[in-house]
Amino acid sequence: xxxxxxxxxxxxxxxxxxxxxxxxxxxxxxxxxxxxxxxxxxxxxxxxxxxxxxxxxxxxxxxxxx
Numbered sequence: 001x002x003x004x005x006x007x008x009x010x011x012x013x014x015x016x017x018x019x020x021x022x023x024x025x026x027x028x029x030x031x032x033x034x035x036x037x038x039x040x041x042x043x044x045x046x047x048x049x050x051x052x053x054x055x056x057x058x059x060x061x062x063x064x065x066x
Contacts, residue, residue, distance in 0.1 A: 003022035003023060004022060004023050005018055005019050005022055005024075006018070006019040006024060006026060006029045007019070008029070008030075008033060008038070008045050009045065010038075010045060010046055010047040010050055011044045011045055011046060012046050012047065012049075012050030012053070012055035012056065013047060013049065013050055013055075015047045015049070017033050017036070017038065017047070019032075020032065033045075036048065037051060038051070039051050039056045041056070041058055
């Protein structure tokens with residue numbers, strides 16, 4: 001069987017978190033990294049350091065917000 005390791009990279013600083021076990025489901029991996037302090041907004045993931053710095057704050061989107 002081919003092993004598949006999930007990997008998440010912070011969109012703020014580039015830090016990478018890898019799954020604890022091969023073939024771990026995406027839901028299981030996301031649950032675990034949230035326990036470590038990671039946040040995600042849509043497709044963007046942020047490590048605990050970027051969350052503390054405020055880089056993980058939600059962005060305003062849409063017309064007329066700027």
